[in-house]
Amino acid sequence: MAAQPLGKGRRPLRLVHSSDVHLGAYEGSRDPYLGSLAPRAEAAFQALVEMANAAAADALLLAGDLFDHARVRAETVARAAATIDAFRGRVFLLPGNHDSVDETGLHGRHDLAAMADNLHVFRVPAGETVTVAALDLTVWGRAYRDAEPGFRPLDGLPARRDDGWHVALAHGHFLGENAAAGRSLPIEPDEVAAAGHWDYLAFGHWEPHADVSRGGTTAVYSGSPLPRAGAPDDPGRAVLVEMDGDGVRWRLHPLHGRDDARR
Numbered sequence: 112m113a114a115q116p117l118g119k120g121r122r123p124l125r126l127v128h129s130s131d132v133h134l135g136a137y138e139g140s141r142d143p144y145l146g147s148l149a150p151r152a153e154a155a156f157q158a159l160v161e162m163a164n165a166a167a168a169d170a171l172l173l174a175g176d177l178f179d180h181a182r183v184r185a186e187t188v189a190r191a192a193a194t195i196d197a198f199r200g201r202v203f204l205l206p207g208n209h210d211s212v213d214e215t216g217l218h219g220r221h222d223l224a225a226m227a228d229n230l231h232v233f234r235v236p237a238g239e240t241v242t243v244a245a246l247d248l249t250v251w252g253r254a255y256r257d258a259e260p261g262f263r264p265l266d267g268l269p270a271r272r273d274d275g276w277h278v279a280l281a282h283g284h285f286l287g288e289n290a291a292a293g294r295s296l297p298i299e300p301d302e303v304a305a306a307g308h309w310d311y312l313a314f315g316h317w318e319p320h321a322d323v324s325r326g327g328t329t330a331v332y333s334g335s336p337l338p339r340a341g342a343p344d345d346p347g348r349a350v351l352v353e354m355d356g357d358g359v360r361w362r363l364h365p366l367h368g369r370d371d372a373r374r
Contacts, residue, residue, distance in 0.1 A: 122247040123355035124276055127163040127364075130174035130315025131335040132156050133209065134191055135183030152179075153190065155336040155347050158366040160198045166351060166364070169200045169246050174315030174333065175207025175255065175282030181217045183210075188217070192226035201243060202230045205252040207282040207315060208296065212236065212254040233280070238267040242275070249273070251309075252280035255296070262295075265302045268309065276354050277309045282316045285323045285332070303330045310359050311352055320348065320363060329359050336366055 134152050137145040156177075163171050177191065195202050210217040212234050224232045233239050233252035236259055242249045249272050253264055264283035271277055283296035285303070296316060304326025306312060312330035314323065320334035331350055338345035346365035353360045 121274065121276055121354070121356075123353075124170070124246060124248060125166060125168045126170050126172055126278070126311075126352040126354070127159070127166060127168045128172040128174065128311075128313045128331065128333045128350040128352055128361075129159050129336050130207070130282070130313075130333050131176045131318050132159070132173075132337070133176055133179040133335070135187045136179035138184055138187065149187075152337060153187070155338075155366065156191065157194055158347065159336045159349055160194050162349060162364065162366050164197070164199055167199075168351070170243075170248065170250075171195075171198055171200060171202045172250075172278065172280060172313045173202065173204045174280045174313045175205050176209040176315060177204060177207075178210040178217050180209055181211075181215060181220065183217060185221070188221045188223065189226065192223050192230075195223070195230050196227040198229060200229065201246065202227070203241070203250050203252070203280065204230060204232045205280040205282055205315070206233065206254045208255050208257070211257045213257050216257065218254070236262075238269070240269060240272070242272065247275040249275055249277045250280065251277075255282055264296055264298055265306065265312075268302075268306055271308050276311075278311045278313060279306065279309045280313045280315070283314070284316055285314065285321070285330075287323065300325050303328050306330075310354060311361075313350075320350070329361070331361060 140146040236256040264281035307328040314332045317332045318335040321332040333350045336347045346367040351364040
């Protein structure tokens with residue numbers, strides 16, 4: 112767990128960070144296993160929002176690929192919006208490579224923000240900053256657009272606006288020491304290390320959880336809330352982030368069962 116003593120004088124915040132739910136995956140498949148994935152994803156998303164409410168979280172961060180593809184059924188999108196609307200805090204949704212903001216992509220076809228009053232969807236591929244004064248919180252994200260080759264998720268991360276909490280969402284592939292060359296949606300270690308003026312980087316695109324903090328910057332992949340493949344007893348997890356006068360701390364939080372995943 113990374114911690115930074117940067118929170119003096121700011122309003123304490125509690126955030127829940129998740130990604131890669133892939134709602135609508137294999138809808139209607141006749142294969143017994145594949146056909147089970149769509150309802151499992153919806154159940155995991157419901158459990159995620161219930162956990163965020165139980166934790167009294169101020170905001171829910173969804174770092175890409177909430178949906179699996181552009182042809183997800185309209186009723187699945189409507190159920191997702193209703194689940195989001197049931198969260199008692201603010202929700203920030205970053206489109207990923209599976210649910211891009213292209214005109215033919217899911218977010219080009221559906222306006223989720225019009226369906227859930229507490230939701231902000233990042234739709235600007237060049238990057239967009241949102242400030243919620245009541246939470247002392249600024250959130251930034253670059254919406255993925257499939258039509259833009261060479262898309263870099265952290266490109267254009269701006270300077271801090273004020274002394275409030277600053278959180279950036281990014282959906283991409285962290286290029287660690289053993290990363291293969293030529294990966295799409297690259298996030299360089301140097302980019303992470305240089306982003307220390309932001310308090311927390313909420314990453315998506317990897318289904319496993321990972322801590323990729325560098326150079327004093329807290330950067331975390333939440334992983335998917337779905338149980339791991341081949342591990343039916345896995346509870347599924349999200350990341351619970353605490354921001355207060357002692358700095359920034361996070362821990363894995365199971366969506367079912369006891370809280371035994373502290374970091």
